[in-house]
Amino acid sequence: MNAKTILLVEDEQSIADALIFSLEQDNYGVNWCALGSDALTVIDSQKIDLVILDIGLPDINGFDLCKLIKAKQDLPIIFLTARQEEVDKLIGLEIGGDDYITKPFSLREVSSRIKVILKRYGRSGGSSAEGINAASLMGVENCTINNETLEIHYFNQALDLTRYEFLLFKTLIESPNRVFSRDILMQHVWDEPERSFERAVDTHIKTLRAKLKKINGQVQPIKTHHGLGYSFNDKEVLG
Structure with missing residues (x-):
């Protein structure tokens, strides 16, 4: 290598x-x-x-x-x-x-x-089944997480995510419909959450949503719960 x-x-x-x-x-x-x-x-x-x-x-x-x-x-x-x-x-x-x-x-x-x-x-060619969380096992149809290559596929397309986008999206996907407060997301994702502001979560959610929309504009999988936080549901079709 x-x-x-x-x-x-x-x-x-x-x-x-x-x-x-x-x-x-x-x-x-x-x-x-x-x-x-x-x-x-x-x-x-x-x-x-x-x-x-x-x-x-x-x-x-x-x-x-x-x-x-x-x-x-x-x-x-x-x-x-x-x-x-x-x-x-x-x-x-x-x-x-x-x-x-x-x-x-x-x-x-x-x-x-x-x-x-x-x-x-790395985008290493080929991926083993080991290390991949099959989304269907979590009740999520359109997302697959590969923990070895640190990739998420959304509607069968690999997302080009920053470190924080990847970790935020992974956290939400692994607990569908659970509402995560900004503080909890920071505890899950940031190495030093006490040194960042909660609006950092909003910034990364915004850029993540834009990337998801480019792949499928008919679905809004990240839902905002005003005053509470965010949740994931990939069946949330836009009206």
Whole structure:
């Protein structure tokens, strides 16, 4: 199996050095850039499997760079940020980021996040029955969860989901018709729910619904219960 190559876009030398050492210990190839413009050149000329992207770059905003990268290739992106404002985190995930890590961070945490995201993007050919939750066994006809590849198929089409979208949708699917409060969903999905706002759930539900609608606009499987939370029912046909 070929080693995965990670593009690290980080202008702080000390942080870059620590990440490069850790990633190479995990047998990843690492291509480091301190500027966003250099990162775009690398993406055009080399095969990259995942991008670790600092938001506060000297030449371009990390969110703008994310948009430019996504316009070129659908690469998984992990944001690094020193900012605590929730708006940064929400905007970053809305424009295509798969995850964010707040500085200071644990190198082990970075490694764990990378493995999860690369596994979801792996798209390995063929899937064994083991590790797949057959939706029919849960009373859900149109969704299949593959816990090995971290994919959800909706009406027989694979959904391209961010980490949080996948975990939110999986939680709802596995308990049809159960109403989950925003707080409970955050406890299920977020690693550090106390550091996020409940409106983060609403943001990800909104983007998830848009992706589901593209596949089947006649069904609204995620139902809003005003003042209570969300539930799943894939038989909820729009009038």
